[in-house]
Amino acid sequence: METSPSFAGPFALGTFSAGDGPAFPGLVAEGRVLDLRTVPELDLPEPTTRALLERWDDVLPLLTEAARSTAGEWLPWSALRVHAPVEPRQLFQAGANYRTHVIDLVVAHEPPNGRPPEQVRAEAAAMMDRRAAEGEPYVFLGLPSSITGPYDPVVIPSWCEKPDWELELAAVIGRPAFRVSRERALEHVAAYTIANDITAREAVFRKDVGEMGADWLRAKNAPTFTPLGPYLVPAAFVGDPGDLQVTLRLNGEVMQDESTKDMIFDVARIVSAVSQTVRLLPGDLVLTGSPAGNGLHHGRLLRPGDVMEGTITGLGVQRNRCVAEEEG
Template identity: 35%
Template sequence: MRLYATSSGLAREDRTGMLAILDLPYPDVGALLRGPGIEAARTAPVLREQPIDATILRSPVARPGKVLIVGLNYGSHATEALEMLAALGKSDVTLPKEPNLQVAAGSAVTGPTDPIVLPRVAGDHVDYEAEVAVVIGTVAREVTIDRAWSHVAGLTAVNDVSARDIQRRAMTGDPTASIGVAKSFDTFKPLGPCLVTADEFSETPDLAVRTRVNGTVRQDDRTTGFIHAIPELIAYLSRYQTLEPGDVICTGTPRGAGVFTDSYLRAGDLVEVDIEGIGVLANRVVRA
């Protein structure tokens, strides 16, 4: 099932290209998950149908309680990150054996076609990161790997936009900088365009993950490149905090982010994050 948050309310894609606006009092999927749960959308009465192309789409989860970001979770990206750290004099750094975790603000989430705003304090070093996002459906605390997938409501796409100058300062020991802050600016987490429910995927999905900037492919990989699979991430994260309905886990990005080629985002750029089986985020970059 594909669920959308729209300007007209929650919607289900019963026919390709057409949205069934549901008779439900919840503005987004996150609110639904914190209420009766995902199954309510399967049986909800339909108010009307309208074309997706004629509908304003919102983020499927408007304000996650937590946005948990897993770094270095593709072998391809981990290799290029270690190379960069070595160039910064950190040649003794090795890959962590456990997932690398950062936390971003829920207020950073924005819609699938909303603009990405370059902040004044980091406008020259803003970067894209295409990722598959996991949306938690039911409370998970200290779950086992074999039970972890049962807590997933579905998957969506996310662009884990980052202010690399602030992130670099944090990684080189500057106590005034934080990786979480670098990823928490308003509009830095475009999410959507829909939530595809967990029953549409295996627990270890094989999905293409791509980024295009102004039509040029910058990232192109598959989720089979994960170092830590989704159930492993959920089990690990749930040891340290309770995962709640509507929480979002960003599962990592592959090789090709702009920081490694000094190709940062500029005002006017169109950034497209394309996740196979889910859809495309298309966000224009604008000045503050």
């Protein structure tokens, strides 16, 4: 865990438990956590952060007031277990959405005796420019069952030989969204959080299905493959989601360190694109892609004992240790 909670704004939300007790939604402020079950004004139908998100427009002013109050049961943050901050119904993941990352991948996949790297990079950059101007975000489905807490172990399955990290900004839906415009899309985002989209690289492309595409089910959805959190930071406190720094350290060494300015499609464009097909619901997560610096780029994939530390500007820190399946 972090030594103390750190995030943008006066408060954030999370899911916590004390001892062997049940998980509960909490408001984090000044190193303490307010058990939101003890705030009668909220009138929670169920004690979850998703229940708060379902009434976000009404709840946000009440949370603002609660953060200033001494009423309710306040607990020391350091005495609590921090869980994934929300349990979504739906999980959407944008792929190939950072310009530098995609260009690096194109260069890396060029045959050894192929074109010069400078030519490949220039052609890939031109392709990204065309995609940004004329294309649409590439989005696939993830499974909520892959989510784990921000400080919990990441279990590497016994069959997985090439586990890789992908730190990402995740938008958390508040207002339901269906066929919303890009201009209105961010009105439906209640908060932001950190996600690490762990990928089994050897499972992405299956040789037995030809051009049918990538096998994202097996590659990305093992239990614990999506560390999430630690907090839901209200969008109003985050500022411009297109100007945040995404940083992942592996055993203390910086591996990813890129601004969300490098996104090909911004958060609004991705949320709008998903909503053209799917009705987004409160608590749903929209992951926005991972920047350059994955393990394949560094020639160094995850191993048991590795510790990943992920930060995004204003959203706190998550820290996960990798363990072999038999240790998990």
